[in-house]
Amino acid sequence: LVGSEMCIRDRYIKGKFTAYVTDKLYAHCAIPKDIKWFVKQQMRWAEGTISDLKKHLASVLKNKEMSLRNKIGLLYQGLMYSQSLAILASFIVYLTLFQPQGLISTILTFLVVIDTIAWLGLIIRGMQVEKMKIDFQLIIFSLMMIYIMSIIYAYSTIRGLLFRRGKWIVTKRRA
Numbered sequence: 001l002v003g004s005e006m007c008i009r010d011r012y013i014k015g016k017f018t019a020y021v022t023d024k025l026y027a028h029c030a031i032p033k034d035i036k037w038f039v040k041q042q043m044r045w046a047e048g049t050i051s052d053l054k055k056h057l058a059s060v061l062k063n064k065e066m067s068l069r070n071k072i073g074l075l076y077q078g079l080m081y082s083q084s085l086a087i088l089a090s091f092i093v094y095l096t097l098f099q100p101q102g103l104i105s106t107i108l109t110f111l112v113v114i115d116t117i118a119w120l121g122l123i124i125r126g127m128q129v130e131k132m133k134i135d136f137q138l139i140i141f142s143l144m145m146i147y148i149m150s151i152i153y154a155y156s157t158i159r160g161l162l163f164r165r166g167k168w169i170v171t172k173r174r175a
Helices: 004-012 033-060 068-078 078-098 105-130 136-162
Strands: none
Touching: 033 068, 033 078, 033 136, 068 078, 078 105, 078 136, 105 136
């Protein structure tokens, strides 16, 4: 598997690999056994995503065959979970400075609003794909989860930046 992953990565970096993705493409999977396994799964995904970006960033940026659009797409994908750092930083600034004024407040508020809208859009789209009923309680729960999971994503992002990738643990699933 490692050899095939390297082959796919090398082909993509050389511009010879094409992936076709639509909003109709998704994988069926089992739900994690409990919240503990869900959190472990999310930590592994966040840590692995930023770790992979860190590992391959130089080769992607130096590649002359890859388009700027693909480079930006890979950079965005690699930084996906690091958005949680903006949410966490904004809460820390607001709690320590008690209503910061000026440019810092504007920037942090903008980042949190954009991030929240993006995550909410993703959650709502997922509910539509799964044919779930979208109601007020579900939206409120989703918003709470965004901010609760931001702490976990921020921790995992920092861990992925500072350390080598952690041990792979398969998520225990519900029967």
